[in-house]
Amino acid sequence: MVTDRGLEVLRAIVQDYVASSEPVGSKSIVERHSFGVSAATIRGDMAQLEEAELIVAPHTSSGRIPTDKGYRVFVDRLQGMQPLSPAQRQAIARFLDEAADLDDVMARSVRLLSQLTNQVALAQYPSVAKARVRRVEVVQVAEARLLLVVILDSGRVEQRMVDAGQQIAAEAAQAIGRALDVAVAGKPTTDAEEALGTVVDAASPAVATATARLVVVLGDVLAPTAGDRLVIAGASHLVRGGADLSGSVTMVLEAIEEQVTLLRLFGEMDAEATAVATRIGREMADGLEQTSIVTGAYGAGGHEAGRVGVLGPTRMDYASNMAAVRAVARYLTRLLDDEER
Known part of the structure; x- marks a missing residue:
């Protein structure tokens, strides 16, 4: 079993090895750190650490370096992170x-x-999977060409050009945008699919094609792994x-x-x-x-x-x-x- 002092020796080995990239020996630990014990005592602590697979000798008769397990113990026992100035x-x-x-x-x-x-x-x-929808807008850029703008609460903004599949007036495009916004604004993106289905169902025949195409693209934008x-x-x-x-x-x-x-x-x-x-x-x-x-x-x-x-x-x-x-x-x-x- 590794003692409290042994864990402090592990800390010293990690810190010295990170700083120097050289294996750390008992003599250097005694010289650089205030343990108040002899090098022989430190060697005993190091033997315990090696038995616990927290340190290892990379070469015969060399000092010791931390193992992955040793680094893990060191990180888990960090009492505090070194503060930034x-x-x-x-x-x-x-x-x-x-x-x-x-x-x-x-x-x-x-x-x-x-x-x-x-x-x-x-x-x-x-x-996208962790966000909420802040706003959705649809802007007409040509008779059958629409710009879909989606703003998430994370500050992420996505824009997609959409072929409406039909001629559509600017006012009708804005109306579809309002319907989409009402359906999903303020909701988690993970709830968007069900909400968007209601927009398609409620669309008038005059804008049904454009609405369906916008919903497909919006669904892709709000997919959990999108982007x-x-x-x-x-x-x-x-x-x-x-x-x-x-x-x-x-x-x-x-x-x-x-x-x-x-x-x-x-x-x-x-x-x-x-x-x-x-x-x-x-x-x-x-x-x-x-x-x-x-x-x-x-x-x-x-x-x-x-x-x-x-x-x-x-x-x-x-x-x-x-x-x-x-x-x-x-x-x-x-x-x-x-x-x-």
Whole structure:
């Protein structure tokens, strides 16, 4: 059984290994940390940690490095995240406040997070499945051509050109837009399908074709997985830290480019009822076992809208990365909520 001091030794090993990338020995622990015991005693603690599979010797007669399990214990026992400095918090506020629209907000969030952590930064666009419809409008752009505009409470705006299938007056197009808005405005997107069916049933024969086509397109816009994607910045950090990935950089870059695996991970992490969630090493998907991801949820309209996070080698500074992710997620929530009001 690992003692309390043994867990503190684990903390020291993680911190020193993250800082130096070199295996950590008992002598260096005694020199760098105030345990008040001999190196021989520390070696006994390290033997317990090794037996518990929390640390391992990468080479014969070398120091020790944390295992994935060791990192997990370290992260779960973090008493507090390393706070950001007032200057860092002010920089976050200034940089994000200058954003022009939602696309700019997301792009700025990942650039800032990558700069703060020196890791790959990821931001999930506000999920359609978690949003409510704020407004729907239909605008005539030609005799049989309509523009459908959908605004969600997350600030997300979707526009689609729709072939009406019939000639339709501007006033009739606006009337269909009002009917669609009445049906779904204020409702969760997950309730939209049933509500839209009533609009089709109530449409007059004169606009039935246009209404049906608009309903199909609107249903596609409000589908749970519609437009799910990530904004990414800082992939070059993976290349610079390639020594920690033992040749798996290409697989990690492919996962970043394809996004499907990472979006699935984000979805799985939604179920973890914590402000900041982590996946470490073997907890990750196939091909990403030498990496870790730290994510935090941000909200809009009073509910969770998506996640932001960082991806990097398992040898990362978890405390400061978790603090940066939490700070950006919180500010992103405040910014989107202010736009909602």
